[in-house]
Amino acid sequence: MISVEEATRLVRATAAPLPAERVLLTEAPGRVLREAVHADRPFPPFDRVTMDGIALRFAAVATGQRQFIIEQTQFAGQPPTPLRDATAAIEIMTGAVLPPGTDAVVRYEDLLIEQQPDGRRVATLQVPPPAAGHNVHRRGSDHPAEALLLPAGTVLGPAEIAVAATVGATTLSVARRPRVAVVSTGDELVDISEVPAAHQIRRSNAYMLLAAVQQAGAAGSLFHFDDDPAALAAGLPPLMREYDVVLLSGGVSMGKADYLPQALRGAGAEQLFHQVQQRPGKPFWFGRHPAGAVVFALPGNPVSTFINYYRYAAPWLRAVQLPAPQFAAPEPAVLAADVTFKPNLTHFLLVSLRRSPDGRLLARPERAHGSGDLASLLPSDGFVELPAERQAFQAGEVLPVWRFRGQ
Numbered sequence: 430m431i432s433v434e435e436a437t438r439l440v441r442a443t444a445a446p447l448p449a450e451r452v453l454l455t456e457a458p459g460r461v462l463r464e465a466v467h468a469d470r471p472f473p474p475f476d477r478v479t480m481d482g483i484a485l486r487f488a489a490v491a492t493g494q495r496q497f498i499i500e501q502t503q504f505a506g507q508p509p510t511p512l513r514d515a516t517a518a519i520e521i522m523t524g525a526v527l528p529p530g531t532d533a534v535v536r537y538e539d540l541l542i543e544q545q546p547d548g549r550r551v552a553t554l555q556v557p558p559p560a561a562g563h564n565v566h567r568r569g570s571d572h573p574a575e576a577l578l579l580p581a582g583t584v585l586g587p588a589e590i591a592v593a594a595t596v597g598a599t600t601l602s603v604a605r606r607p608r609v610a611v612v613s614t615g616d617e618l619v620d621i622s623e624v625p626a627a628h629q630i631r632r633s634n635a636y637m638l639l640a641a642v643q644q645a646g647a648a649g650s651l652f653h654f655d656d657d658p659a660a661l662a663a664g665l666p667p668l669m670r671e672y673d674v675v676l677l678s679g680g681v682s683m684g685k686a687d688y689l690p691q692a693l694r695g696a697g698a699e700q701l702f703h704q705v706q707q708r709p710g711k712p713f714w715f716g717r718h719p720a721g722a723v724v725f726a727l728p729g730n731p732v733s734t735f736i737n738y739y740r741y742a743a744p745w746l747r748a749v750q751l752p753a754p755q756f757a758a759p760e761p762a763v764l765a766a767d768v769t770f771k772p773n774l775t776h777f778l779l780v781s782l783r784r785s786p787d788g789r790l791l792a793r794p795e796r797a798h799g800s801g802d803l804a805s806l807l808p809s810d811g812f813v814e815l816p817a818e819r820q821a822f823q824a825g826e827v828l829p830v831w832r833f834r835g836q
């Protein structure tokens with residue numbers, strides 16, 4: 430049996446960057462960027478008017494002038510209209526280019542506009558602008574042209590998509606999605622569309638893992654095998670050739686129908702470890718197939734499957750999408766209650782998390798009836814990693830916490 434640290438090291442050593450592919454911007458959300466995105470023009474690209482009103486020359490206001498004849502009206506989307514008379518103004522709309530010859534904008538709320546008998550419109554300032562540049566978003570004041578906006582490795586959310594869109598990136602180079610075969614095993618399992626007999630349960634782990642791999646930016650497909658060595662011998666090899674990851678749950682412990690370790694080795698996978706000094710998840714099996722697939726065979730108890738997925742597989746799935754593998758690290762959290770755990774195993778303790786008034790993350794242990802208590806995941810936000818060599822942990826201690834919610 431190996432330690433959690435050694436298991437982590439062996440899992441990480443198998444992570445290599447997936448190839449990149451070019452996708453339409455509309456297909457890029459949730460993907461990991463594999464090229465840098467730069468500003469094609471200054472941000473903003475022109476002196477942008479930020480209020481509807483009039484544009485004028487501040488020097489005129491500084492001399493005490495309060496009335497301005499309106500020469501023209503300029504809308505957003507129109508080429509700029511130069512100011513002809515330095516003591517006049519141009520009526521202007523938000524999003525328009527600041528007219529040449531003007532340097533400040535006074536909003537309608539701070540003006541009175543009246544029509545004179547000769548038809549000319551005159552604006553009287555009620556609230557004079559305080560300085561040149563008032564209500565103007567200066568060209569390049571956010572970022573210069575060529576500025577690096579999105580480095581390679583950025584996860585593309587709506588804000589990143591907006592920035593890519595504004596620089597005209599119709600396509601983006603992103604990591605290929607990891608292809609994951611999500612496999613449930615066990616004779617007691619029926620699909621969720623079936624009504625289980627009294628001795629059966631629905632195969633919830635497969636759906637849990639499918640949702641989890643989608644959250645990690647991967648593409649998952651569902652498979653199921655009964656506890657049948659012949660079915661496993663026939664079904665496993667194609668999965669190990671066609672997928673980047675084979676993610677199994679169940680069938681790795683000591684039971685007489687726990688055929689997986691043997692079946693995986695028989696199908697050509699190299700075992701990198703079996704059994705880790707941890708709870709939950711001691712029976713975890715991990716290996717690699719020469720055709721390329723990495724195999725996470727997680728213990729079947731649902732909380733064990735879930736925690737071991739987030740502890741080992743989720744960081745791996747993110748790391749292989751980056752230009753160079755990097756692994757998410759746990760955050761420090763303050764234990765909010767005393768905990769005793771006697772076995773000489775690293776203990777992953779389910780906790781709910783909240784911020785203390787001074788900004789520290791507080792981890793409160795959640796009541797759970799062992800690793801079959803699937804519903805104990807609902808009030809939990811993550812798990813604290815309690816090292817194997819100690820038994821008693823006091824409230825107030827700072828320990829690493831792995832989050833699976835609310836990042």
Ligand SMILES: Nc1nc2c(c(=O)[nH]1)N[C@H]1C(S)=C(S)[C@@H](COP(=O)(O)OP(=O)(O)OC[C@H]3O[C@@H](n4cnc5c(N)ncnc54)[C@H](O)[C@@H]3O)O[C@H]1N2
Nearest residue numbers: 613632633634635678679680681682683687728729730733
């Ligand atoms: N003699 C020993 N027995 C067990 C040990 C041990 O060290 N010695 N370890 C225990 C631990 S810890 C765990 S965890 C389980 C893991 O065993 P398996 O990975 O072989 O899982 P199964 O026996 O197939 O199933 C365990 C449990 O989980 C349910 N399950 C399995 N797959 C699914 C699924 N897709 N959806 C929902 N639930 C699932 C299954 O019905 C069982 O109740 O072994 C202990 N035993």
Ligand code: MOO
Nearest residue numbers: 709710730733800
């Ligand atoms: O992994 Mo087992 O769940 O320790 O219960």
